[in-house]
Amino acid sequence: MEKWSxxxxxxxxxxxxxxxxxxxxxxxxxxxxxxxxxxxxxxxYIQSLEVLNIEVASEYLVMAAYLLELKSKILIPKEVIEFDxxxxxxxxxxxxxxxxxxxxxxxxxxxxxxKQDEYLKSFSKKxxxxxxxxxxxxxxxxxxxxxxxxxxxxxxxxxxxxxxxKNLETNTLTTTEVSPEExxxxxxxxxxxxxxxxxxxxxxxxxxxxxxxxxxxxxxAILDLxxxxxxxxxxxxxxxxxEVLM
Amino acid sequence: MxxxxxxxLIEGLLFINGDEGVSLEEVSIFLDISIDESEELIVLIQNxxxxxxxxxxxxxxxxxxxxxxxxxKENSEYYIKLANLKTESRLSSASIEVLSIIAYxxxxxxxxxxxxxxxxxxxxxxxLKLRNLISEVGKSNDVGKPTLYNVxxxxxxxxxxxSLEELPKLKESNISDKxxxxxx
Numbered sequence: 001m002e003k004w005s006x007x008x009x010x011x012x013x014x015x016x017x018x019x020x021x022x023x024x025x026x027x028x029x030x031x032x033x034x035x036x037x038x039x040x041x042x043x044x045y046i047q048s049l050e051v052l053n054i055e056v057a058s059e060y061l062v063m064a065a066y067l068l069e070l071k072s073k074i075l076i077p078k079e080v081i082e083f084d085x086x087x088x089x090x091x092x093x094x095x096x097x098x099x100x101x102x103x104x105x106x107x108x109x110x111x112x113x114x115k116q117d118e119y120l121k122s123f124s125k126k127x128x129x130x131x132x133x134x135x136x137x138x139x140x141x142x143x144x145x146x147x148x149x150x151x152x153x154x155x156x157x158x159x160x161x162x163x164x165x166k167n168l169e170t171n172t173l174t175t176t177e178v179s180p181e182e183x184x185x186x187x188x189x190x191x192x193x194x195x196x197x198x199x200x201x202x203x204x205x206x207x208x209x210x211x212x213x214x215x216x217x218x219x220x221a222i223l224d225l226x227x228x229x230x231x232x233x234x235x236x237x238x239x240x241x242x243e244v245l246m
Numbered sequence: 247m248x249x250x251x252x253x254x255l256i257e258g259l260l261f262i263n264g265d266e267g268v269s270l271e272e273v274s275i276f277l278d279i280s281i282d283e284s285e286e287l288i289v290l291i292q293n294x295x296x297x298x299x300x301x302x303x304x305x306x307x308x309x310x311x312x313x314x315x316x317x318x319k320e321n322s323e324y325y326i327k328l329a330n331l332k333t334e335s336r337l338s339s340a341s342i343e344v345l346s347i348i349a350y351x352x353x354x355x356x357x358x359x360x361x362x363x364x365x366x367x368x369x370x371x372x373x374l375k376l377r378n379l380i381s382e383v384g385k386s387n388d389v390g391k392p393t394l395y396n397v398x399x400x401x402x403x404x405x406x407x408x409s410l411e412e413l414p415k416l417k418e419s420n421i422s423d424k425x426x427x428x429x430x
Contacts, residue, residue: 013340014365059365101362104416105346111414112342115405120336121322122306124314125264 015063016102039067152240156219159205178214183221191244198243252277260315267314288313309402344370353383353394
């Protein structure tokens, strides 16, 4: 067993591949394969290998364990396993079905390999980037950029700073799921409930006891609302004003 | 517009788009002509290239209605000698196995593929997604809603296929067909 510390099975694409190889090598008909013999062959093969790459090998070891389980169940005298006399048949059928499925795929891989070789003989170029003269900002299909994004983020950063101190007093952890979508709804509701059309961003984020998570979600919610043209974000000197468009 | 002009515009478009290829729809929108006319003109260019032995290019048709400008395959050995050629590693046989399973059985989940191969396929799926040969196409209704995968147009291009119908037929999984494993 110690030998399994290093096994190189790179010639095979997995335990099923190895099983298939063993069956073919002995020129056996898969449907008539004796699982006892196959299990022994498989395990002998793995044990005979000197170099084992454990990551690759783990898959093979799982198969070996499975085959051993199968083998031990088959070897138990029949009367003992009365409770499940179809076990061998079912397991056998399942394994054989897997082998057949795998074999079908294995048979067509050459088609793909040949096609690949053909493809690798053709060369083409990357799609060209068409360089045009600079488009004026006001011709870009974007909302008017009237805010200073530094200012916008500064308001959030300030809020985070303030919250840091609050957190120091907290000794219980509560996790609440916040989604930007829900917050976006919240924000719009706030506008309609209070019958206002605009609000100072700083005021808005101070409305609730915000956690860091909340702030990030609020930030995303506001950007999302702006992207969907439900609100506009505008800057008046140092203040950022959010206005509903409806 | 004269046909000559149209052909020259299409040829330029094929060059610009390069690797990505040009679809018949694109040509038809680009020149405001019918799909049929687009196809006629593009096939004309394709034949012209094929016949012209002084020309180093040809057009590959893939995914039914897409065309890509490539160098002639028979010249490849010369280009391969170029030291500065960027090389793309060919797919490993394990990757090809995974791709074949997805091509035949797609949309499938990673677990379906792993079940057939008996090996964990995380890494291969990751690489195939990176190369855009497979893509996520939805969620299965099975427990945990695993992601379903299918092969992409890039896959069709890579294996020079017009559609998955061109794949060789898989042998019937008839368990009574005892011959299938005796052929070598």
